[in-house]
Amino acid sequence: MSRRMKRNALIHSRINKLLGLFTLVIGLQVPVSVARGSRVRRQEGFFCSGNKFATGLLRTIISANVEVIRRAEPILLGDADHLGLLRLKNGRAYNVHTVQPFGLIDSDCTSQELWIRAVIPLALDAPEFHFDWELPGGLAGGLFVLSYEKVAAxxxxxxxxxxxxxxxxxxxxxxxxxxxxxxxxxxxxxxGGISGLLATLFTALNTVSPNVVADLLDILIRRLLQRYIQTVSLPF
Incomplete structure (x- = not known):
């Protein structure tokens, strides 16, 4: 394992430990009644202690770890699914440290017997996503960069x-x-080169059919996030 990978692993470990501590504190201090008179167990306290409380805690956790996240960047997201004929690999995310909730978390702790569902509104300033791309058979490849000035999702x-x-x-x-x-x-x-041409093609497509591009990117980012959370230890 490279020195950078070891450092990133250590930083991610520290973040997860801090998140776990916050979640434990919630569970111990804020028992919450739900349907049928049962009580939310401590592991479920984060999302089921009230939307305003959960949002405030998430904001506090993020604010306390801005520099930690900044030092860990780029955040390694792994490989993505194909985007058309392109195979996107080695996803890296930059400016993740700018993330903040832009509204209240909306949690549903009672509709499903086995799952808690939460909608988390997050905004980032100037995020960049970098991928190594290649065509089938390795015919061509290069760097694919996707960025926003601002984005909220x-x-x-x-x-x-x-x-x-x-x-x-x-x-x-x-x-x-x-x-x-x-x-x-x-x-x-x-x-530059073929990667520059590829960027020009996507820019043109976004001009002609922005909704198509937006839907493609939403699917791409959702799958990336799903794969990412399968590789880290979450406190919930």
Whole structure:
């Protein structure tokens, strides 16, 4: 394992420990009544202690870890599914440290017997996503860059209730961009040649059919997030 990978693993471990501590504190201090008079177990306290409380805690956790996240960037997201004929690999995310809730978390702790569903509204400033791309058969390849000046999205996550602990993991079930500004493909000085041509093609497609591009990107990011959370230890 490289020195950078070891450092990133250590930083991610520290973040997860801090998140776990916050979640434990909630569970111990804020027992919440739900349907049929039962009580939310401590592991479920994060999302089921009230939307305003959960949002405030998430904001506090993020604010306390801005520099930690910044030092860990780029956040390694792994491989993505195909985007048309392109195979996208080695996803890296930059400026993740700018993330903040832009509204209240909307949690549903009672509709499903086994799962808690929460919609988390998140906004980022100037995020960049970098991928290594290649065509089938390795005919061509290069760097694919996707960026925004600003983007806001609703991320829907399902968290297993206590009965499923150890059997199921939290999962991303939805990602929808609700507002964005300055969507761009490619990066000056980094994407040239065929990669530059590819960026030009996506830029043209976004001009002609922005809804098609938006839907493609939402699907791409949702799948990336889902794969990412399968590789890290979440406190919920």
């Amino acid at each position: 609703n991320v829907t996550i399902e968290v297993p209730k206590q009965v499923l602990r150890g059997k199921e993991r939290s999962r991303i079930v939805g990602y929808r961009t609700v507002a964005s500004q300055g969507l761009a493909f490619g990066k000056e000085g980094a994407t």
